[in-house]
Amino acid sequence: MKEKSTIGRREFIQYSTAGIAFAASTKAAAETLAPASQEKEECNEMITNEVDVLVVGGGTAGTIAAIQAGRSGARTLLVERGPQLGGTTTTGGVAFPGLFDAWGKQVIAGIGWELVKESVELDGGTLPDFSKVPKHHPTNQVKVNQFLYPLLAEEKCEQAGVEIAYYEFPQAITRTEKGWQMECGGFGTRRRVLCRQIVDCTGGAEVVGLLDFPRLREDETQPGSILFRLGKPYQPGREGVIQSIYVHGADSTSSRTVTAANLKGRKDLLAKVRAAEGKARLLHRQPETSFRESYRIQGETMITVDDYTSGRVFEDAVCNAFYPVDLHTKSGVRPKPLKPGTVPTVPLRALIPKGSRNLIVAGRCVSSDRLANSGLRVQASCMAMGQAAGAAAALAEAGATTPLSVPLKDIHAMLRKHGAIVPSA
Ligand SMILES: Cc1cc2nc3c(=O)[nH]c(=O)nc-3n(C[C@H](O)[C@H](O)[C@H](O)COP(=O)(O)OP(=O)(O)OC[C@H]3O[C@@H](n4cnc5c(N)ncnc54)[C@H](O)[C@@H]3O)c2cc1C
Numbered sequence: 001m002k003e004k005s006t007i008g009r010r011e012f013i014q015y016s017t018a019g020i021a022f023a024a025s026t027k028a029a030a031e032t033l034a035p036a037s038q039e040k041e042e043c044n045e046m047i048t049n050e051v052d053v054l055v056v057g058g059g060t061a062g063t064i065a066a067i068q069a070g071r072s073g074a075r076t077l078l079v080e081r082g083p084q085l086g087g088t089t090t091t092g093g094v095a096f097p098g099l100f101d102a103w104g105k106q107v108i109a110g111i112g113w114e115l116v117k118e119s120v121e122l123d124g125g126t127l128p129d130f131s132k133v134p135k136h137h138p139t140n141q142v143k144v145n146q147f148l149y150p151l152l153a154e155e156k157c158e159q160a161g162v163e164i165a166y167y168e169f170p171q172a173i174t175r176t177e178k179g180w181q182m183e184c185g186g187f188g189t190r191r192r193v194l195c196r197q198i199v200d201c202t203g204g205a206e207v208v209g210l211l212d213f214p215r216l217r218e219d220e221t222q223p224g225s226i227l228f229r230l231g232k233p234y235q236p237g238r239e240g241v242i243q244s245i246y247v248h249g250a251d252s253t254s255s256r257t258v259t260a261a262n263l264k265g266r267k268d269l270l271a272k273v274r275a276a277e278g279k280a281r282l283l284h285r286q287p288e289t290s291f292r293e294s295y296r297i298q299g300e301t302m303i304t305v306d307d308y309t310s311g312r313v314f315e316d317a318v319c320n321a322f323y324p325v326d327l328h329t330k331s332g333v334r335p336k337p338l339k340p341g342t343v344p345t346v347p348l349r350a351l352i353p354k355g356s357r358n359l360i361v362a363g364r365c366v367s368s369d370r371l372a373n374s375g376l377r378v379q380a381s382c383m384a385m386g387q388a389a390g391a392a393a394a395l396a397e398a399g400a401t402t403p404l405s406v407p408l409k410d411i412h413a414m415l416r417k418h419g420a421i422v423p424s425a
Contacts, residue, residue, distance in 0.1 A: 059087020112383025224250025299367025
């Protein structure tokens with residue numbers, strides 16, 4: 001199914017003649033150095049993958065997109081720059097996905113819910129009762145064990161036939177007759193991916209940016225946060241909120257901006273630990289700052305805050321979303337709950353970069369104005385978008401077309417088959 005080819009020994013030898021000549025100079029040296037040079041050759045191997053669907057970013061949305069594409073029969077590769085699946089849900093430590101319910105019933109289900117539910121059950125936890133309408137929307141966020149969730153996610157990828165490439169990220173993309181060619185880099189790995197469809201789930205629409213499709217960004221973005229536990233032991237999956245500090249100016253755009261956010265967050269945390277004067281120990285710290293906002297795509301349509309707060313059911317709606325309007329600023333956040341009965345929806349066209357073909361996104365980069373995005377960016381909605389994007393990409397591949405041209409009824413049927421809730425007009 002997946003083709004693997006090496007760029008060839010000869011090419012490698014051209015780059016390593018000096019080492020080989022030295023190795024040949026004495027038998028002892030050759031014996032010592034030969035295995036090392038073989039290892040080096042493997043290390044620099046050019047891998048070529050030919051797949052149907054390439055998902056970039058194995059976070060909240062991307063994990064679900066890849067599983068859906070794989071389950072739909074598409075040969076799927078998932079490229080993730082980090083060491084595990086789950087993104088903000090796991091590496092960021094925001095292990096309380098919401099909201100799967102609204103006004104006393106479940107409005108988002110499918111593969112994201114399957115993963116969340118199984119990780120709670122395997123962990124011996126309890127699920128919220130969705131038949132009850134809580135006083136505050138976020139009460140029904142589901143507390144998951146951030147250490148267990150990625151293990152189950154990997155298992156589901158494997159079962160769906162999804163190949164995972166960690167520690168890699170795209171460096172160049174070109175259009176080909178059949179779709180795309182993407183060059184990915186990682187340490188010791190060079191990978192060329194030939195694919196028909198790309199699903200960009202990088203959070204900040206990085207593939208869309210590489211391809212020069214338009215993206216939107218505010219002059220001042222919402223702060224990121226670094227999550228930690230100072231003084232009180234942390235029970236993953238039991239306690240929903242661990243402590244956090246805002247990282248103002250946190251920006252997920254590049255390795256430089258992410259480095260800066262991590263350094264700043266950790267410096268502030270160190271000051272907090274010092275201020276505790278040994279009375280409270282630092283017991284837990286997430287490895288990365290998590291990011292609320294960077295780029296959003298300019299899609300074939302844009303979800304406005306009026307669409308969001310009125311619960312507009314788009315004619316091409318592929319999933320529901322639910323959360324208060326939730327914009328964090330320098331002075332904090334005052335969530336604005338939705339009016340009773342309101343359930344916003346996400347249209348397929350908000351996942352498609354304007355003017356693109358064979359490209360779709362899912363997650364917080366969904367085409368939306370800033371206020372609508374502050375509600376749409378939450379995890380259950382990102383997971384639902386991921387499932388929809390994975391289905392649309394797989395169906396586009398099967399029909400030799402682009403996601404925007406896949407009949408909506410086929411996307412809906414595929415989503416329902418895999419347990420998702422599809423909005424009805
Ligand atoms: C502090 C904080 C608190 C929040 N609170 C809540 C809450 O209470 N409830 C809730 O539901 N939501 C909450 N959210 C929002 C929610 O967690 C995120 O908006 C959502 O998880 C984003 O999902 P995503 O898939 O778009 O991005 P992510 O989950 O961030 O996934 C993006 C993935 O792409 C990878 N990636 C990025 N660039 C590349 C690249 N170039 N190549 C390969 N891989 C790449 C990343 O490593 C990551 O794994 C919160 C967010 C933050 C930051």
